[in-house]
Amino acid sequence: xxxxxxxxxxxxxxxxxxxxxxxxxxxxxxxxxxxxxxxxxxxxxxxxxxxxxxxxxxxxxxxxxxxxxxxxxxxxxxxxxxxxxxxxxxxxxxxxxxxxxxxxxxxxxxxxxxxxxxxxxxxxxxxxxxxxxxxxxxxxxxxxxxxxxxxxxxxxxxxxxxxxxxxxxxxxxxxxxxxxxxxxxxxxxxxxxxxxxxxxxxxxxxxxxxxxxxxxxxxxxxxxxxxxxxxxxxxxxxxxxxxxxxxxxxxxxxxxxxxxxxxxxxxxxxxxxxxxxxxxxxxxxxxxxxxxxxxxxxxxxxxxxxxxxxxxxxxxxxxxxxxxxxxxxxxxxxxxxxxxxxxxxxxxxxxxxxxxxxxxxxxxxxxxxxxxxxxxxxxxxxxxxxxxxxxxxxxxxxxxxxxxxxxxxxxxxxxxxxxxxxxxxxxxxxxxxxxxxxxxxxxxxxxxxxxxxxxxxxxxxxxxxxxxxxxxxxxxxxxxxxxxxxxxxxxxxxxxxxxxxxxxxxxxxxxxxxxxxxxxxxxxxxxxxxxxxxxxxxxxxxxxxxxxxxxxxxxxxxxxxxxxxxxxxxxxxxxxxxxxxxxxxxxxxxxxxxxxxxxxxxxxxxxxxxxxxxxxxxxxxxxxxxxxxxxxxxxxxxxxxxxxxxxxxxxxxxxxxxxxxxxxxxxxxxxxxxxxxxxxxxxxxxxxxxxxxxxxxxxxxxxxxxxxxxxxxxxxxxxxxxxxxxxxxxxxxxxxxxxxxxxxxxxxxxxxxxxxxxxxxxxxxxxxxxxxxxxxxxxxxxxxxxxxxxxxxxxxxxxxxxxxxxxxxxxxxxx
Numbered sequence: 001x002x003x004x005x006x007x008x009x010x011x012x013x014x015x016x017x018x019x020x021x022x023x024x025x026x027x028x029x030x031x032x033x034x035x036x037x038x039x040x041x042x043x044x045x046x047x048x049x050x051x052x053x054x055x056x057x058x059x060x061x062x063x064x065x066x067x068x069x070x071x072x073x074x075x076x077x078x079x080x081x082x083x084x085x086x087x088x089x090x091x092x093x094x095x096x097x098x099x100x101x102x103x104x105x106x107x108x109x110x111x112x113x114x115x116x117x118x119x120x121x122x123x124x125x126x127x128x129x130x131x132x133x134x135x136x137x138x139x140x141x142x143x144x145x146x147x148x149x150x151x152x153x154x155x156x157x158x159x160x161x162x163x164x165x166x167x168x169x170x171x172x173x174x175x176x177x178x179x180x181x182x183x184x185x186x187x188x189x190x191x192x193x194x195x196x197x198x199x200x201x202x203x204x205x206x207x208x209x210x211x212x213x214x215x216x217x218x219x220x221x222x223x224x225x226x227x228x229x230x231x232x233x234x235x236x237x238x239x240x241x242x243x244x245x246x247x248x249x250x251x252x253x254x255x256x257x258x259x260x261x262x263x264x265x266x267x268x269x270x271x272x273x274x275x276x277x278x279x280x281x282x283x284x285x286x287x288x289x290x291x292x293x294x295x296x297x298x299x300x301x302x303x304x305x306x307x308x309x310x311x312x313x314x315x316x317x318x319x320x321x322x323x324x325x326x327x328x329x330x331x332x333x334x335x336x337x338x339x340x341x342x343x344x345x346x347x348x349x350x351x352x353x354x355x356x357x358x359x360x361x362x363x364x365x366x367x368x369x370x371x372x373x374x375x376x377x378x379x380x381x382x383x384x385x386x387x388x389x390x391x392x393x394x395x396x397x398x399x400x401x402x403x404x405x406x407x408x409x410x411x412x413x414x415x416x417x418x419x420x421x422x423x424x425x426x427x428x429x430x431x432x433x434x435x436x437x438x439x440x441x442x443x444x445x446x447x448x449x450x451x452x453x454x455x456x457x458x459x460x461x462x463x464x465x466x467x468x469x470x471x472x473x474x475x476x477x478x479x480x481x482x483x484x485x486x487x488x489x490x491x492x493x494x495x496x497x498x499x500x501x502x503x504x505x506x507x508x509x510x511x512x513x514x515x516x517x518x519x520x521x522x523x524x525x526x527x528x529x530x531x532x533x534x535x536x537x538x539x540x541x542x543x544x545x546x547x548x549x550x551x552x553x554x555x556x557x558x559x560x561x562x563x564x565x566x567x568x569x570x571x572x573x574x575x576x577x578x579x580x581x582x583x584x585x586x587x588x589x590x591x592x593x594x595x596x597x598x599x600x601x602x603x604x605x606x607x608x609x610x611x612x613x614x615x616x617x618x619x620x621x622x623x624x625x626x627x628x629x630x631x632x633x634x635x636x637x638x639x640x641x642x643x644x645x646x647x648x649x650x651x652x653x654x655x656x657x658x659x660x661x662x663x664x665x666x667x668x669x670x671x672x673x674x675x676x677x678x679x680x681x682x683x684x685x686x687x688x689x690x691x692x693x694x695x696x697x698x699x700x701x702x703x704x705x706x707x708x709x710x711x712x713x714x715x716x717x718x719x720x721x722x723x724x725x726x727x728x729x730x731x732x733x734x735x736x737x738x739x740x741x742x743x744x745x746x747x748x749x750x751x752x753x754x755x756x757x758x759x760x761x762x763x764x765x766x767x768x769x770x771x772x773x774x775x776x777x778x779x780x781x782x783x784x785x786x787x788x789x790x791x792x793x794x795x796x797x798x799x800x801x802x803x804x805x806x807x808x809x810x811x812x813x814x815x
Contacts (some may be wrong), residue, residue: 003806008587009059010799016062017132017793024786027777029340035115036775040065064738072776080708083116084773092151106153112453112733114773115747124156130746136728151731158704160720163592166698168671172678173691179603182577186596189515194578194602196564197537199571206562209541210532213552217527221444221454224412230433234376239263242371243425243626252416257389261371270296270366286357293345298389299367309359400480401495404432410456415440447614449527450499455479458494469516469539477547516786528777537561538609545804567632583691587667592700593664601689615639621662641681699723713764733758
């Protein structure tokens with residue numbers, strides 16, 4: 001069988017190469033067919049059974065081998081429904097088997113293809129160039145989730161898209177730690193905050209720490225008598241303003257007391273012997289006349305220095321008045337008669353007959369004021385003498401802040417008078433500038449209450465402590481310039497009027513009292529001492545101390561801002577100035593009506609005021625509102641932040657706005673979704689809200705425009721309202737034996753027992769939208785194979801020719 005076997009093998013070889021040529025021809029013919037997979041040729045040798053040493057190569061069998069697992073080139077396309085696969089999977093498709101009532105009919109069988117040139121047909125189906133319809137799973141438009149599990153032909157509707165009411169607004173933003181509102185002023189503490197007390201519909205009881213204390217009119221009126229003179233330096237020489245022998249007559253309670261000033265250390269004589277005395281004889285008694293001014297009687301009584309004719313009169317043993325003087329003289333000179341005329345100051349003494357002749361001398365000193373030093377010494381001497389003369393130990397003579405003052409005491413109501421008599425010397429005018437005249441109580445009323453002397457209200461050296469907003473101020477009151485404040489104390493001059501003293505307290509609180517006292521006011525109101533802390537609605541105040549008690553303003557006084565819910569139209573401008581924009585978004589009602597929701601944030605509490613950083617979110621609910629109607633609505637949630645800028649706790653994920661209505665358009669319940677820590681509070685130099693996410697899930701009705709298939713395999717319809725609705729999910733299939741699928745017309749494949757059942761994939765993995773997969777045929781490679789096949793075929797024919805010639809030779813042997 002050698003020649004015949006060779007001839008047979010050569011024939012199988014020719015047949016095999018013809019098969020290979022057919023595959024090459026088909027591959028070249030489909031080199032431009034979308035999704036085409038070339039066919040390769042595999043050759044299998046057929047070995048006849050023979051002993052080992054007698055075996056021959058045998059014949060050959062040609063078989064086709066698929067290349068379904070070899071990717072063709074991916075080419076982009078402007079057609080949004082064209083798709084390609086970047087995996088070994090297949091699109092699931094199905095041919096139409098007929099039509100019924102104008103509708104396409106499908107058998108429900110699955111075929112598989114790599115050809116992705118799908119376009120919409122008249123029925124809204126996606127069909128490729130080979131007439132196969134794309135299959136997938138529908139998507140629930142409400143949830144966006146795939147519904148079902150068995151792929152079916154995808155059918156699109158070009159109907160109007162009905163409106164979808166907004167249910168959710170996704171909102172994430174960073175709020176600035178210091179909001180720079182229009183009302184914010186860097187120099188005004190807490191001016192960045194919402195100020196509820198300024199709104200007409202504030203709830204609660206807004207409160208500024210305040211106290212109305214002592215009523216000066218009712219508690220201090222009438223004002224005790226007081227005389228004020230010129231201004232002096234206490235350490236100055238008194239002799240420059242006082243002449244030796246100057247007399248100041250001080251009258252009070254019907255008595256007059258002469259103060260005689262001594263600048264050289266010699267006591268002033270107040271007793272003068274008058275001429276014209278009757279000498280006296282045995283038959284006629286002697287007469288002595290003296291002059292002692294009525295204002296000197298008390299001083300003469302205190303000094304007990306009256307001496308008449310060498311005889312000391314014990315005036316101090318009797319009363320310090322005219323009757324006492326007369327009695328003292330008559331007691332000393334037995335049988336004498338003493339008569340004193342207070343108006344003229346003349347004392348006439350008539351001795352008994354034969355007892356005593358007229359006296360040739362009389363002496364006595366009155367009230368002497370030591371002016372032989374500085375002014376302070378002279379005033380102290382005046383005070384000592386007047387207290388001794390009047391018995392009033394509250395009486396003061398001193399420089400009050402440098403100004404001469406005679407004061408009978410806060411409890412005194414007695415009228416007093418002053419009259420200066422200058423002796424010869426250089427000093428002129430009233431003594432110490434004290435005007436001559438009468439000084440009496442003065443009614444305190446609304447017209448003069450501010451001029452009330454402060455020392456009637458507080459005493460020298462009293463203290464007051466004011467604590468507010470973490471700052472404490474300590475005050476010590478000085479009514480006459482003699483007080484030295486202690487460490488951390490501030491001296492308050494109480495030597496002037498009540499109004500001046502309160503103004504000094506106010507000025508220090510405003511300048512140094514901290515954030516809680518920057519607007520403090522300390523004043524007289526309705527005649528009463530009134531202290532309040534301006535616009536400080538955040539920090540309580542504590543006031544204590546003896547001076548505070550004297551003024552009736554001691555205690556602890558609370559602060560409260562009140563609260564504001566919705567904002568009326570009348571307060572809208574004020575609200576905008578105290579808040580910052582939070583962005584705006586268009587939402588949709590159930591009928592598709594669009595409305596613009598404008599949002600604003602207002603900081604309502606702060607860690608700096610002792611609370612926690614807290615914000616409220618408002619939206620413009622009625623832009624046409626007027627008067628007391630609501631313009632801005634509070635969403636009703638407190639956004640509170642820790643010091644690290646995150647929401648308190650785990651962070652608030654959402655805020656539900658109930659019954660959202662804007663300009664009369666009812667939306668309903670809307671959830672503001674922030675996600676965890678989606679709203680934060682970090683420092684921002686601009687002081688504005690930084691919005692990172694702001695979108696919503698509503699839309700108006702829309703007309704169908706186009707459809708596209710995304711890279712995730714979602715079939716998305718686009719509508720005139722801008723919405724893109726996912727309609728279906730393209731299904732793909734994988735096979736374990738991918739090259740064992742049966743090839744059918746149109747680039748589709750059918751499962752075989754060798755390929756295994758399809759493994760469906762709903763993830764859309766590997767799908768590329770707007771692209772097509774080209775044929776995986778390589779023309780140059782096919783030409784190479786063509787040359788090889790041709791050469792092999794030619795060689796096979798040579799074998800047949802050679803075998804034929806050998807047979808002819810064999811037949812010729814028998815001829």
